[in-house]
Amino acid sequence: MLSGSFTKLSLTLTRRHTSLLVWMRTKHIALNEHLHRIKKSDTPDCPHCPGSKESVAHFVLVCPQYVRERFILARSLRRQARYLPYLLSDSKAVPLLINYVNSTGRLKTTFSEVPNTREQNQ
Numbered sequence: 001m002l003s004g005s006f007t008k009l010s011l012t013l014t015r016r017h018t019s020l021l022v023w024m025r026t027k028h029i030a031l032n033e034h035l036h037r038i039k040k041s042d043t044p045d046c047p048h049c050p051g052s053k054e055s056v057a058h059f060v061l062v063c064p065q066y067v068r069e070r071f072i073l074a075r076s077l078r079r080q081a082r083y084l085p086y087l088l089s090d091s092k093a094v095p096l097l098i099n100y101v102n103s104t105g106r107l108k109t110t111f112s113e114v115p116n117t118r119e120q121n122q
Helices: 004-010 015-026 032-037 056-062 064-082 093-104 117-121
Strands: none
Touching: 004 015, 015 093, 056 064, 056 093, 064 093
C-alpha cells in the first residue's frame, strides 16, 4: 500500500517521473546491481568504478563520474543532497533528483530522454 505522502507527491509529477521515482525507491532500476540480479548484466559493478556495485545509492551519492551533476544537485539542496531517503521523498528534492538523473544520461537507454521537471512545467 502506498503512503499518503508518496501519493500526494506523485500527483505533482508526470507518469514518467513517478515511474522513475518508484523504480529508484524499490531499487528495480536499470543499474548494474539490479541488472546482474535478474541476469541481464555480467557484473553488478559500476562501469566507472570497478569493484563498487552500481546501486541507486552509488549512482546518486558516490560515483565520481557524476561529480558535476551531483554538485549542481548539492548547490540547490545543500547538505540534504547527501541523504538518499530525503532525495527520494521530499517534494522539493524529487524534481531536482529527476534533473540529476537526466543530466547524467546513465538511464537514457531505459527512459530515452526523461524531460527535466522545468521543461514539463512550461
